[in-house]
Amino acid sequence: MTRRYWGFVVVFCGLLVTTRPALAHHSLNSEFQMGKPTELKGILAKVEWDNPHVFWYLDVKDASGNAARWSVEGLPPSYLHRSGVSRTDMLALVGKEVTIHGRLAKDGSKLMFGLDFVLPDGRVIPVGPKAGDDNP
Amino acid sequence: MNHRYLLGYLIAATMITGVGSTRASAQADKDQGTKKYAPPSLPKDHSKPAPRTADGHPDLSGMWIEKYGALGTDPAVGKPEGSGARSRPATYPSDELPYQAWAALKARQLRDAENTDPLLHCEPYGVPRIWGGPHPARLVQLPGELIVLYERDTAFRIIPTDGRPHNPDADPSWMGNSVAKWDGDALVIDTIDLTDKSWLGSGKNAGEGSGTFHSDALHVTERIRRPDFDHLTVEITDDDPTVFTHPWVYAWNMSLVPKEDMYEDVTCSNEKDYEHELPDKPAATDKSAAVN
Secondary structure: OHHHHHHHHHHHHHHHHHOOOHHHOOOOOOEEEEEEEEEEEEEEEEEEOOOOOEEEEEEEEEEOOOOEEEEEEEOHHHHHOOOOOHHHHHHHOOOOEEEEEEEOOOOOOOEEEEEEEOOOOOEEEEEEEOOOOOOO | OOHHHHHHHHHHHHHHHHHHHHHHHHHHHHHHHHHOOOOOOOOOOOOOOEEOOOOOOOOEEEEEEEOOOOOOOOOOOOOOOOOOOOOOOOHHHHHHHHOOOHHHHHHHHHHHHOOOOOHHHHHOOOHHHEEOOOEEEEEEOOEEEEEEEEEEHEEEEEOOOOOOOOOOOOEEOOOOOOEEEOOEEEEEEEOOOEEOOOOOEOOOOOOOOOOOOOOOOOOOEEEEEEEOEEEEEEEEEOOOOOOEEOOOOEEEEEEOOOOEEEEEEEEOOOOOOHOOOOOOOOOOOOOOOOOO
């Protein structure tokens, strides 16, 4: 890994450290690899619109074509509602292919923190805290 | 210009206009899409005075929020490695509190342990951590009492304002034993008997606990003012001589959001994070602890 990349990791972790209040009750850095941007592409199987955090479940196929179910954690329902992302919007995506950008769990489990959805038509739905917002 | 050139010009102009309108339309769609995910703006007009109740005090009643949460897309997508990189030192939010040296060290160690936050153990926010952030609070000012309904933690307080003293037999609790009285246009809430199991939160960032423990000697004073129609000012003094060198004072403004809905906020309804929490930082040492 280059020094430039580490620099990016440092600043990006810093940005997300400052957004931790949004998560209300736990630390992102203690659970997710915040310095490693990643994406999952698959079929949205289920939405748990629940406290303290929304969860999406995504069926992702590996290179061999075998599907595995991933959990994608999001912000609290109230936070998403107030920013225009509703449960109804999300339930409408169940069964459809989506790409979710986020950060994988540190413990190696099939868990990711979701930052945005990209729909097949190119529309992007932000679902993560705004970077750099120190008191969202 | 002959007809052939004119026709070519018209076709080209039509194509350019068409592309332009398509681009404009696409941009409008994009803007609309972006707008959909933007929080509403908050009032900034200071011209209208705060209403008053029949007894002449400012009426604090209303739905108030410090700040709406804002959504953003993944900032790493489409960016070259290292773009805009700047170093940012790691900090302990608890260092901003006037902890005694031993307490500053303990607060750092609690944060390093990562899974020590009472919220992760399905415990309440408590006073004063319950305040602030992206969750509104609804204040209902009645003769002789103030009712505060917090969206955060789906919690409430009923605070006597009729001049009665603290209940001498109150048990330690998360919300404490509160009474309030008016000091000019400020309602001053005095709270004792708080359980030492709660954390203070990092100033107004209630969700960021960061090891901000306190003792059962904590005495919280909340001064609430309504300087104009659209704003509420909340100033909190946390006085805990067992862990602090001097009282810790912080304040912030809240804006009136009369049309806002209040959502249920239950910390442990579907809690799944605890099992994934992994401490990754070395424990703070005596040398690294800040002395305030």
